[in-house]
Amino acid sequence: MSLVTLFKFNRNLFVNLKFSKCNIHSMLQIYKDNSETNIGRNIKVQGWIHAVRKMKNNIFIDITDGSTPKMLQIVIPKSNKPDNLSFGSSIIAEGKLVLSPNGRIELHTNNVTIIGTCDVMDGYPFAPRKHYDMDYIRQFLHLRSRTRRFSSLLRLRDMTTASIENYLRSKNFINVHTPILTSNDCEGAGELFLVKPHCENLLKSMKKENMSEEESYFNTKAFLTVSGQLHLETIARSLTKVYTFGPSFRAENSKSRLHLTEFYMLEAELAFINNIDDIMIEIESLIKYVIKDVFEKGAADIHVIGGCEVAWLNKKFICITYDEAINILENNANSLSTPIKFGTNLSKEHELFLVKYNDNIPIFIINWPKESKPFYMKECKDDASKVAAIDLLVPTVGELVGGSLREDNYEKLKLKLPPASDLSWYLELRKYGNVPTGGFGMGFERFLQHIFNIPNIKDTLPFPRWPHNCNL
Numbered sequence: 057m058s059l060v061t062l063f064k065f066n067r068n069l070f071v072n073l074k075f076s077k078c079n080i081h082s083m084l085q086i087y088k089d090n091s092e093t094n095i096g097r098n099i100k101v102q103g104w105i106h107a108v109r110k111m112k113n114n115i116f117i118d119i120t121d122g123s124t125p126k127m128l129q130i131v132i133p134k135s136n137k138p139d140n141l142s143f144g145s146s147i148i149a150e151g152k153l154v155l156s157p158n159g160r161i162e163l164h165t166n167n168v169t170i171i172g173t174c175d176v177m178d179g180y181p182f183a184p185r186k187h188y189d190m191d192y193i194r195q196f197l198h199l200r201s202r203t204r205r206f207s208s209l210l211r212l213r214d215m216t217t218a219s220i221e222n223y224l225r226s227k228n229f230i231n232v233h234t235p236i237l238t239s240n241d242c243e244g245a246g247e248l249f250l251v252k253p254h255c256e257n258l259l260k261s262m263k264k265e266n267m268s269e270e271e272s273y274f275n276t277k278a279f280l281t282v283s284g285q286l287h288l289e290t291i292a293r294s295l296t297k298v299y300t301f302g303p304s305f306r307a308e309n310s311k312s313r314l315h316l317t318e319f320y321m322l323e324a325e326l327a328f329i330n331n332i333d334d335i336m337i338e339i340e341s342l343i344k345y346v347i348k349d350v351f352e353k354g355a356a357d358i359h360v361i362g363g364c365e366v367a368w369l370n371k372k373f374i375c376i377t378y379d380e381a382i383n384i385l386e387n388n389a390n391s392l393s394t395p396i397k398f399g400t401n402l403s404k405e406h407e408l409f410l411v412k413y414n415d416n417i418p419i420f421i422i423n424w425p426k427e428s429k430p431f432y433m434k435e436c437k438d439d440a441s442k443v444a445a446i447d448l449l450v451p452t453v454g455e456l457v458g459g460s461l462r463e464d465n466y467e468k469l470k471l472k473l474p475p476a477s478d479l480s481w482y483l484e485l486r487k488y489g490n491v492p493t494g495g496f497g498m499g500f501e502r503f504l505q506h507i508f509n510i511p512n513i514k515d516t517l518p519f520p521r522w523p524h525n526c527n528l
Contacts, residue, residue, distance in 0.1 A: 084123035086161065095155050101128060101163060102148040107184055108141060119147065125208050125360045129162040136166045143184040144174030190515045197519055197528055208357035210518060213504060219349040220322060223342055224299050229324060232291050234284030234300045239276045239478060242283040243430055247306045249280040280305035283497060286482055288325035289462060292493050293485060299324040309523050313512045314453055316501060318521040325495035332444045335459050335494050336420050339448060340373050347507050364508050368417045375420040381410055399425045407454030418450045431472040434461040452506045459496025
């Protein structure tokens with residue numbers, strides 16, 4: 057049998073198969089397909105009860121299934137009310153979709169089945185029609201996605217993730233899965249988590265002479281990644297425009313509203329880049345596109361979390377040098393509690409002051425002192441004491457994005473490598489078909505904090521990790 061004949065046979069076989077259609081309708085599907093043709097249809101829905109109201113002859117319940125912030129009202133005759141129908145319970149209901157006198161879609165049914173009961177009086181931390189602050193909700197990580205506000209935040213997180221990836225693909229960036237386990241410290245700050253097998257017998261069986269226990273599995277110490285940048289630089293030298301979007305880990309003893317131990321980083325790297333302006337254009341374009349896209353697609357969820365407004369969206373980002381930033385801070389020292397020291401990184405107070413000083417428009421700070429930045433950054437052409445580095449500062453969170461041109465000179469990089477580092481492979485990239493590269497990294501949770509006005513970064517992801525907390 058020829059390949060063409062085989063293809064036709066398989067296609068006909070596929071066309072003639074009869075698939076049974078699932079008649080479960082999601083809330084998103086019901087409201088997306090909102091038209092006169094849906095009215096009068098018999099459908100089946102499933103979800104969790106958000107509210108129960110008892111009237112003269114009927115029971116009215118609102119259910120949600122998590123697909124949208126919108127809820128569906130279900131009307132049940134009192135005579136058909138099942139036992140244990142309560143707030144928080146999961147149900148499945150089958151009935152007719154109708155249009156109420158006030159124009160609202162609702163499901164009329166005599167058939168409601170309780171899947172899982174929820175006894176609010178038996179330790180369930182949330183009650184109907186009661187508002188809880190995020191600090192309280194955060195105590196119940198396994199249940200907080202049941203709250204309306206947090207489920208909206210999770211949907212917005214998903215939309216933002218998709219929007220970022222759609223934008224980068226439209227600009228011909230290729231997604232690269234960089235490793236979580238690594239032998240390098242990209243930032244050189246030592247904020248690393250050491251990784252080794254938990255099984256002692258395995259360690260003993262693999263341990264070689266003159267080798268520490270930490271090195272026995274990989275023949276080198278292994279860490280959780282703080283950044284995928286060095287790996288991206290490798291791939292950019294063959295694919296030109298690449299990005300990675302995954303978890304990073306920092307071993308910092310910080311419990312502030314802006315820090316997490318495990319967080320997501322968007323990192324991008326571009327080959328054939330000689331000008332830091334090109335990186336700033338990429339960053340500004342990405343941020344503005346994503347915010348506009350998510351505000352349009354996520355309007356219903358944004359309404360649930362209290363609404364958001366980004367006043368600077370149609371304004372061009374400001375760009376100043378590090379020296380100019382220090383001059384502004386020194387001229388306003390009386391308004392600051394943190395001392396200003398030239399040659400060091402800026403404090404959070406300094407960052408937020410600079411943004412406010414520039415009318416709350418995001419501000420790029422470029423050309424940083426060499427000593428304040430990692431080894432891989434390229435020296436400025438007109439000042440060897442500075443590197444071609446970028447920090448983007450925004451309202452609410454301060455530093456959001458960091459980036460730079462990468463040092464592409466073999467001899468200069470050789471002198472700058474951290475002592476005792478095993479980065480010969482990174483240096484070797486500059487020997488064979490080398491090109492100049494540059495890139496940036498953006499903390500995803502800080503981005504969410506900023507655009508959705510979330511005070512605490514721990515409320516931007518489902519299971520936050522911070523010092524003294526690794527619940528679930």
